[in-house]
Amino acid sequence: MRPSPAETVRTLVAGRLPGLVHLTHRPGPHHVRHVTDPDGRVLLLVPVVSDLAAALRPGPGEEDVAVVLDVLDLPPAAGAPSLGRAWVSGWAGELRGDEARAAAQDFAAVDPTGDLLDLGTRFRMFRFEVVEARWERGDTVRRVDPEAYAEAAPDPLHxxxxxxxxxxxxxxxxxxxxxxxxxxxxxxxxxxxxxxxxxxxxxxxxxxxxxxxxxxxxxxxxxxxxxxxxxxxxxxxxxxxxxxxxxxxxxx
Incomplete structure (x- = not known):
């Protein structure tokens, strides 16, 4: 047995590796602090004063902003093969009130950063449900079904x-x-x-x-x-x- 493509993507985007965010029709990419919640939704912790916060501001007639999270595996030792690259995309919207507080708890379960205490003042929380997922390894890019992605779990040993x-x-x-x-x-x-x-x-x-x-x-x-x-x-x-x-x- 080996990890499925859906499991590999969930593992890569879980929040243990650096991520980049690409936004449609906006400058970038942007470095981002992210994790995924138990349902596989992506949470973005964004400084209020930042280019990314400005880019995530919806334009006229928009409610959410189309984003792509790009995460490249970092092999754990010299000579170790890479798990490749994961790309997940969706529509990011800012969370407020009870939703933001619940999301902060999910974020802390993966990355217990003290910056979560400043949520609503120095930081904002954004979330998107994954509507498209791709796994790139070598010269091959595989599409991963979003439902399979959501049902998979990150590897607990990663x-x-x-x-x-x-x-x-x-x-x-x-x-x-x-x-x-x-x-x-x-x-x-x-x-x-x-x-x-x-x-x-x-x-x-x-x-x-x-x-x-x-x-x-x-x-x-x-x-x-x-x-x-x-x-x-x-x-x-x-x-x-x-x-x-x-x-x-x-x-x-």
Whole structure:
């Protein structure tokens, strides 16, 4: 198993990565602080005094402003493959009163910034429902159904991924290498081509191996998607404790 395109887009736009906002018929793009709420709607925290706030002001005869949020993945370690780029679009409108306060709670669940305390004075909250979503990876762009996007959930390990990879490499390197060699059926001892985990998600591990210039990547799938860090730790125990009896499944 591997993340679906809808799940990947939800993960990329969840709010852990920098985002840019493009607005129709307006200058830009603009850097923006954003998150998504539990329904996948995009929340934008915008300084009152900013070019973006001015651009989000509806023109004559407009109620909302057409926007596109553009988020590019940042690989968690050197040599790790990118998840690509997500583009989600909709019509952004400013929230006020109870709606703004409820949205601030959703924002804080992802990014508990103190600037939310100044909502209504120094900052404004905008929201849009995703009506179009695209996932770009390499030379391929795939459209993602908005309903599938809304029903998907961000990967719970994405924000932890850099720390997880560093911990495996720095504190359990020998055990991980030995485990991966057994799983991949590799023989010999070539440090230059030793397998290593380069990405982790709720569905499994992405492993790179082979000498420079002939590197290969393969996915080792978990028996079932993990729900959180604690479940991942239990599942990976055989990797760092060779005497354990069970572990991730074989290549997928």
């Amino acid at each position: 924000a932890l991924e850099p720390a997880l990879l560093a911990d495996l490499a720095d504190h359990h390197g020998d055990e991980v290498t030995a485990y991966l060699r057994r799983q991949l059926g590799l023989t010999g001892d070539d440090p230059a081509g030793a397998p290593r985990v380069v990405r982790i998600d709720r569905h499994g591990l992405v492993v790179a191996y082979g000498r420079p210039g002939a590197r290969r990547r393969i996915r080792l799938a978990f028996p079932a998607p993990v729900a959180d860090h604690a479940e991942l730790a239990r599942l990976l125990h055989p990797m760092i404790c060779p005497r354990a009896a069970a572990g991730p499944g074989g290549p997928a």
